[in-house]
Amino acid sequence: MTASRRxxxxxxxxxxxxxxxxxxxxxxxxxxxxxxxxxxxxxxxVAPAAIVYAVFVLTPLGATIQYSFYEWDGITQxxxxxxxxxxxxxxxxxLFGSILNAFQLILYFSLVPVTLGLxxxxxxxxxxxxxxxxxxxxxxFLPQVxxxxxAGIMWTWLMATDGAVNQFFRLIGLGDxxxxxxxxFDTALPAVGxxxxxxxxxxxxxxxxxxxxxxxxxxxxxxxxDGAGPVREFMAVTFPAVRQxxxxxxxxxxxxxxxxxxxxxxxxxxxxxxxxLVPGLEIYYLAFLQREIGQASALxxxxxxxVLAVVLPLHRLARxxxxx
Amino acid sequence: xSFIPKTSHPAGARRPAAIALGLAGALSMAACTPPxxxxxxxxxxxxxxxxxxxxxxxxxGADPVTLEAYVETGFPVFNELTAEFEKQFxxxxxxxxxxxxxxITQNAPRVLVDSPPDLMRLxxxxxxxxxxxxxxLDEYAAAFGWDxxxxxxxxxxxxxADGQRGDGPLYAMGINFSMTGVFYxxxxxxxxxxxxxxxxxxxxDGYLQAAKDAGITPMAQFNGGATGGLAFPLQxxxxxxxxxxxxxxxxxxxxxxxxxxxxxxxxxxxxxxxxEAGYFADDINSMDYSQMMSRFIGGxxxxxxxxxxxxxxxxxxxxxxxGFFLMPPLExxxxxxxxxxxxxxxxxxxxxxxxxxxxFLNWVATDETARTIDIEVGGSHPMGPTDAFMPDxxxxxxxxxxxxxxxxxxxxxxxxxxxxxxTGAIYAKGWTPNLQKMxxxxxxxxxxxxxxxASYEDEIGG
Numbered sequence: 001m002t003a004s005r006r007x008x009x010x011x012x013x014x015x016x017x018x019x020x021x022x023x024x025x026x027x028x029x030x031x032x033x034x035x036x037x038x039x040x041x042x043x044x045x046v047a048p049a050a051i052v053y054a055v056f057v058l059t060p061l062g063a064t065i066q067y068s069f070y071e072w073d074g075i076t077q078x079x080x081x082x083x084x085x086x087x088x089x090x091x092x093x094x095l096f097g098s099i100l101n102a103f104q105l106i107l108y109f110s111l112v113p114v115t116l117g118l119x120x121x122x123x124x125x126x127x128x129x130x131x132x133x134x135x136x137x138x139x140x141f142l143p144q145v146x147x148x149x150x151a152g153i154m155w156t157w158l159m160a161t162d163g164a165v166n167q168f169f170r171l172i173g174l175g176d177x178x179x180x181x182x183x184x185f186d187t188a189l190p191a192v193g194x195x196x197x198x199x200x201x202x203x204x205x206x207x208x209x210x211x212x213x214x215x216x217x218x219x220x221x222x223x224x225x226d227g228a229g230p231v232r233e234f235m236a237v238t239f240p241a242v243r244q245x246x247x248x249x250x251x252x253x254x255x256x257x258x259x260x261x262x263x264x265x266x267x268x269x270x271x272x273x274x275x276x277l278v279p280g281l282e283i284y285y286l287a288f289l290q291r292e293i294g295q296a297s298a299l300x301x302x303x304x305x306x307v308l309a310v311v312l313p314l315h316r317l318a319r320x321x322x323x324x
Numbered sequence: 325x326s327f328i329p330k331t332s333h334p335a336g337a338r339r340p341a342a343i344a345l346g347l348a349g350a351l352s353m354a355a356c357t358p359p360x361x362x363x364x365x366x367x368x369x370x371x372x373x374x375x376x377x378x379x380x381x382x383x384x385g386a387d388p389v390t391l392e393a394y395v396e397t398g399f400p401v402f403n404e405l406t407a408e409f410e411k412q413f414x415x416x417x418x419x420x421x422x423x424x425x426x427x428i429t430q431n432a433p434r435v436l437v438d439s440p441p442d443l444m445r446l447x448x449x450x451x452x453x454x455x456x457x458x459x460x461l462d463e464y465a466a467a468f469g470w471d472x473x474x475x476x477x478x479x480x481x482x483x484x485a486d487g488q489r490g491d492g493p494l495y496a497m498g499i500n501f502s503m504t505g506v507f508y509x510x511x512x513x514x515x516x517x518x519x520x521x522x523x524x525x526x527x528x529d530g531y532l533q534a535a536k537d538a539g540i541t542p543m544a545q546f547n548g549g550a551t552g553g554l555a556f557p558l559q560x561x562x563x564x565x566x567x568x569x570x571x572x573x574x575x576x577x578x579x580x581x582x583x584x585x586x587x588x589x590x591x592x593x594x595x596x597x598x599x600e601a602g603y604f605a606d607d608i609n610s611m612d613y614s615q616m617m618s619r620f621i622g623g624x625x626x627x628x629x630x631x632x633x634x635x636x637x638x639x640x641x642x643x644x645x646x647g648f649f650l651m652p653p654l655e656x657x658x659x660x661x662x663x664x665x666x667x668x669x670x671x672x673x674x675x676x677x678x679x680x681x682x683x684f685l686n687w688v689a690t691d692e693t694a695r696t697i698d699i700e701v702g703g704s705h706p707m708g709p710t711d712a713f714m715p716d717x718x719x720x721x722x723x724x725x726x727x728x729x730x731x732x733x734x735x736x737x738x739x740x741x742x743x744x745x746x747t748g749a750i751y752a753k754g755w756t757p758n759l760q761k762m763x764x765x766x767x768x769x770x771x772x773x774x775x776x777x778a779s780y781e782d783e784i785g786g
Contacts, residue, residue, distance in 0.1 A: 040480040075433045079357040161607040183610025269549035272760035288430035290749040
């Protein structure tokens with residue numbers, strides 16, 4: 001791809017040297033026409049995808065932005081109310097609370113699985129191609145294969161009062177800590193977070209493991225000759241080498257934390273008492289239960305902006321490191 | 325991977341412009357007019373659409389008719405009724421689509437406009453009626469004589485021009501009406517010396533304490549997720565402390581109605597005292613409806629607050645072992661109230677065969693086989709005149725007890741709609757979070773009522 005572009009660039013330049021008689025204006029025009037001709041097949045190839053994208057992504061996006069300025073029940077005539085829906089995002093405790101909950105979920109959906117994934121990948125890399133490495137890789141990746149809804153249902157059973165989690169605590173003599181994990185105000189959000197962490201761990205681990213396998217073994221040999229232990233080895237070689245993958249893993253998991261819906265809808269539906277309410281769920285409630293399409297759209301737009309505001313700097317950070 | 329940034333730069337420079345263009349295009353397609361249907365479309369203006377009664381007695385005629393029905397899944401009574409109807413009227417075929425109640429509730433307005441069913445299971449109908457999506461059934465009511473039935477049966481389905489319920493044209497019809505109260509496990513009750521239903525609230529409190537002392541979970545009540553099941557005992561207590569008609573005024577959105585009254589506060593405080601005394605299972609904030617049922621049927625709970633729609637099920641699952649009573653009054657012989665609501669079905673304002681749909685609804689209330697199905701399969705009391713046919717039921721069954729209780733509520737004029745039906749979102753946004761908070765000790769009874777009233781005003785005002 002790089003080669004063909006280079007050829008293209010040189011071809012573009014050649015006429016400007018070989019046709020000195022043309023005025024600069026005419027030359028520019030000819031250049032533009034040639035570029036356009038050259039671009040046409042490309043445009044034709046892109047068109048089907050572009051049209052689908054415009055119809056199914058951009059149009060709904062535009063409509064959502066438009067609706068966010070109206071008060072509308074989804075059926076009757078809408079009323080223009082300007083930025084009122086956006087103002088309410090900051091004044092309404094419930095709406096604002098849902099956004100705060102989403103940020104708290106980043107801790108569980110992103111930080112925990114990325115950290116654990118890094119440790120797991122480093123350990124599995126140590127085992128090399130042994131059967132143990134293969135088995136642990138499969139076991140850790142398994143949650144990624146299970147549909148989120150199934151994972152949610154399974155964990156609600158596990159975390160029920162008489163579920164496996166509480167049975168385990170009773171078995172090891174910690175009967176006092178047992179509770180309805182998803183029904184307790186203090187533990188509901190972390191409990192939902194555990195489900196999210198469990199689901200994302202496999203992907204993070206696999207991503208980081210892939211990054212680790214491309215590290216030159218000579219580097220490890222070098223640090224070991226310098227007298228480094230496993231921790232030093234990890235910090236000096238492994239960690240810097242997988243920065244890119246780390247960036248990808250963090251980006252993906254942060255997005256999934258901010259726009260989380262399915263796990264929470266299945267396990268708590270936002271309860272108890274809104275303690276696990278997140279924007280995704282709130283948008284759904286506003287649009288389909290309260291029939292406040294305008295308010296739902298405003299929260300959806302705000303959520304999109306929020307995701308971009310969090311993810312773009314992360315992306316830039318990862319890219320910057322990659323270029324250096 | 326390293327070549328990607330280089331090659332993507334030139335394209336990247338153009339990308340914002342392309343996105344902006346696409347966005348502008350998308351916006352320009354939709355932006356000129358506000359969303360929503362305009363007033364000149366007859367189906368969704370705010371005036372009522374009267375059903376086109378053809379001839380004197382609406383019927384399904386003799387030509388083949390296909391009735392489109394959109395109903396709640398998991399309730400076999402509707403399908404049993406339609407099967408019997410098809411047998412009696414062979415020219416009629418039902419094309420029934422089933423969905424979960426939540427799905428139906430969420431999609432009701434769109435479905436009524438886009439693919440109008442002849443019969444649709446509907447939640448409370450005030451907003452749908454106000455938007456002109458349902459037929460005004462008054463002419464059918466006159467033609468079939470529904471007006472002569474006890475008015476309380478139809479009251480909840482009447483909506484006036486302001487969207488308030490309780491009076492105005494009839495917008496839906498029930499295929500039966502259900503009622504709630506307290507179910508108890510007879511074997512467990514015997515263990516604590518409870519041989520008959522408590523006659524006063526104090527006596528009931530005594531049994532709750534006795535059960536707790538005996539190591540029996542007094543009440544398993546669903547209260548998890550988006551379903552605040554503590555609303556069942558709360559509303560029952562409200563009826564013991566206050567006037568059921570005031571609660572109905574609030575549900576019907578009457579001018580100046582409030583839930584935050586001294587009587588309701590006493591009821592809420594009473595519920596809170598049950599919570600503080602530990603009469604509920606300690607995990608009800610994560611318990612769903614089916615868990616509650618399985619625990620009750622499995623003998624893990626002495627009482628549950630639930631409705632007669634489970635009567636048939638309980639008679640089958642724990643024959644002879646389930647009992648039922650209405651929430652006892654403060655003093656013996658005092659007023660009795662219960663949440664009692666018709667299982668409502670509406671006819672879309674754009675329905676193809678409204679006459680036949682209305683004929684079916686009338687048949688359900690008047691045909692002897694249909695009434696038998698209503699009771700034996702549905703577990704609830706059929707609609708219709710008070711002296712209408714009733715099938716013989718085993719007097720020892722819990723179904724017989726719930727039917728008798730229903731008659732008592734009727735005589736006492738104590739029927740109330742469910743407090744969760746006051747507005748479209750009051751259950752999910754008002755009652756449920758606040759009841760869950762009160763159970764966790766994070767909300768006071770005063771705070772609960774004030775908070776629910778605030779979301780109520782927010783919704784009906786906005």
